[in-house]
Amino acid sequence: MRVCLLASGSKGNAVYIETPESRVLIDAGLSARELSARLAGIGVDAADLDALLVTHEHQDHCRGVGPLARRFGLPVYLHPETRRALPRLGRIDDLREFEVGSEIVLRDLHVEAFPLTHDAASPVGFVLQAGEGKVGVATDLGIATRLVADRLRDCRVLILESNHDEELLRDGPYPWHLKQRIRGNHGHLSNGASAQLLEGLLWDGLEAIFLAHLSETNNDPRLAEDAAREVLGGQNLCGPQLHVGTQDRVSACFAA
Secondary structure (H helix, E strand, C coil): CEEEEEECCCCCCEEEEECCCCEEEECCCCCHHHHHHHHHHCCCCHHHCCEEECCCCCHHHHCCHHHHHHHHCCCEEECHHHHHCCCCCCCCCCEEECCCCCEEEECCEEEEEEECCCCCCCCEEEEEEECCEEEEEECCCCCCCHHHHHHHCCCCEEEEECCECHHHHHHCCCCHHHHHHHHCCCCCCEHHHHHHHHHCCCCCCCCEEEEECCCCCCCCHHHHHHHHHHHHCCCCCCCCEEEECCCCCCCCEEEC
16 A cells, blocks of 8 residues: 655645555645645646545645546545535535445445544544555544544554644644634644554554644644654664654655
8 A cells, every 4th residue: 555645734634545456535635736736746647546535524624625526527425414514515426425434445445434523513534444454544633532543453554643732732822712622622632642542553563654734833743753752662663654744745655
């Protein structure tokens, strides 16, 4: 499997996942033009995508969903509540709704959606599996429930939210009500909470970790990385690769 974080942050998010038979995009939080350019930068033609999966309706995850689907005739998979929360999505010829816990089969790729706690209609994470490759995606969640940890167990690649440093958020410029939303049960995971989740997911088969959805205002990539490395026990080349997502470029690609 090949996994690339095309964009990650409050201004736009997108993940590309490729198997021998399938090419899918999780979220499209940038314009169709920008997403096409970033895909081209990793050697992928957007016209060759097989599907677009949507985690929830916030603009930083679905800004380009409609234009991208219409331009390339892509099937779009999303939860019914997410669809109802997107009245301006526009016409999509191939719109496919899924329920939490159901399986989506895209050739050799099997996808399961699981619920997250976030201030959206019905936010989900995804586990994607093809052969022995298994990728877990959980961004935009206020708390990591037991169910989340259970679904992400035994993944070879993890994409986990590490949104904010608690001190930077506390002392930062955001109004109090927004700080409360971010740190609440339906907000975003802090670096510490993300590291705690990661600690329970470590196993010998874990090959790569992507830290995602870092706040440009309330976080620092070094702080997010330090929190994750602390639970990795200072592992270096013998441990899983650790990548930190960025907003303005493709962060990294991992191929298993």
